[in-house]
Amino acid sequence: MGIFSKTCEYAIRSVFFIAHRTENGSRVGIKEIAAGISSPEHFLAKILQDLSKKGIVKSVKGPHGGFYMDESALQRPLADVVEAIDGNGLFTGCGLGLVSCSEHDPCPLHSEFKVIRESIHQMLIKTTIKDFNGDLSLANTSLKKDDFLKSIADKNY
Amino acid sequence: MGIFSKTCEYAIRSVFFIAHRTENGSRVGIKEIAAGISSPEHFLAKILQDLSKKGIVKSVKGPHGGFYMDESALQRPLADVVEAIDGNGLFTGCGLGLVSCSEHDPCPLHSEFKVIRESIHQMLIKTTIKDFNGDLSLANTSLKKDDFLKSIADKNY
DNA sequence: AAAATAAAAGACAAAAAAGTCTTTTATTGT
DNA sequence: ACAATAAAAGACTTTTTTGTCTTTTATTTT
Numbered sequence: 001m002g003i004f005s006k007t008c009e010y011a012i013r014s015v016f017f018i019a020h021r022t023e024n025g026s027r028v029g030i031k032e033i034a035a036g037i038s039s040p041e042h043f044l045a046k047i048l049q050d051l052s053k054k055g056i057v058k059s060v061k062g063p064h065g066g067f068y069m070d071e072s073a074l075q076r077p078l079a080d081v082v083e084a085i086d087g088n089g090l091f092t093g094c095g096l097g098l099v100s101c102s103e104h105d106p107c108p109l110h111s112e113f114k115v116i117r118e119s120i121h122q123m124l125i126k127t128t129i130k131d132f133n134g135d136l137s138l139a140n141t142s143l144k145k146d147d148f149l150k151s152i153a154d155k156n157y
Numbered sequence: 158m159g160i161f162s163k164t165c166e167y168a169i170r171s172v173f174f175i176a177h178r179t180e181n182g183s184r185v186g187i188k189e190i191a192a193g194i195s196s197p198e199h200f201l202a203k204i205l206q207d208l209s210k211k212g213i214v215k216s217v218k219g220p221h222g223g224f225y226m227d228e229s230a231l232q233r234p235l236a237d238v239v240e241a242i243d244g245n246g247l248f249t250g251c252g253l254g255l256v257s258c259s260e261h262d263p264c265p266l267h268s269e270f271k272v273i274r275e276s277i278h279q280m281l282i283k284t285t286i287k288d289f290n291g292d293l294s295l296a297n298t299s300l301k302k303d304d305f306l307k308s309i310a311d312k313n314y
Numbered sequence: 315a316a317a318a319t320a321a322a323a324g325a326c327a328a329a330a331a332a333g334t335c336t337t338t339t340a341t342t343g344t
Numbered sequence: 345a346c347a348a349t350a351a352a353a354g355a356c357t358t359t360t361t362t363g364t365c366t367t368t369t370a371t372t373t374t
Contacts, residue, residue, distance in 0.1 A: 002250045009254035043363050062371030063319045093159045097166035108289040112280050123269050132265040200333050219341030220349045
């Protein structure tokens, strides 16, 4: 298991994809997004419905409809996406899952985790979705799950 | 969801508990451990079987049996416990779950995550299980899930 | 208005994680 | 040798996460 849930990974990847793909004011359909980020189409649809309800992505139905992001959404921090899907347990919870853990009654790892939780939170707060559009345009970053030949070559190098 | 799986949280808490409780060479039974860290007894038993197979805890059956830790186990880093249960996905995987993500073909968050993954790994490597015995003796740290009165008082302060 | 399109919504299914209960095996004390 | 004890092992259930499939609703084009 990684840091985020699978659902959250799809959410982040799809948001990057939509942001990049609709910079010019166009829209992109669920099929293209799912293919572009290697995610199951209908599962992703659910995720985008959530993100849509929370205003992180916009959508329009019907012909030439699809998903897009407006300027204000582009400027939102990545933390908003993570919080919309995984909640804030990653930033606020105790590393050992203790409800009673607090500054006054700390678990053994309390201070160690505080540093890490805060660095994760800060990173996600200070990076906006828009920040990555440049990277993606340069095409030296990828959002697809695996391009085996490429991947194998990279790992061996 | 926190950083670790629930299973891993129980594992860490139980290891701290056993280490502290058997400093003097005695043994501690599963019932007492489960009560001490607020975990389901039989579920914890499975976890301890795993940890036992990997040499992180020792056990003896029969009367006056139970779990304990020897000196070499006490000196092992916390990373060993985490890796035994959750694997190394937390330290090595891509933050966005991309198989193809690598130094050469990085995902958008690659460098940001590298910093975080490494800080988590370093923290878990440099802290040994033994390190926390002192804290626990001082009784200003807790391994129990919730002591409601205490917890409520703490949060409001 | 009708047909076509595409997201929204809802009902399931499969897999993984978390938790429970029972039986077996090893050890110890009598 | 026998009874008692406690971990090991196995079978099972529940819950959560992840994934699939179908129907409905809204929008656009003709």
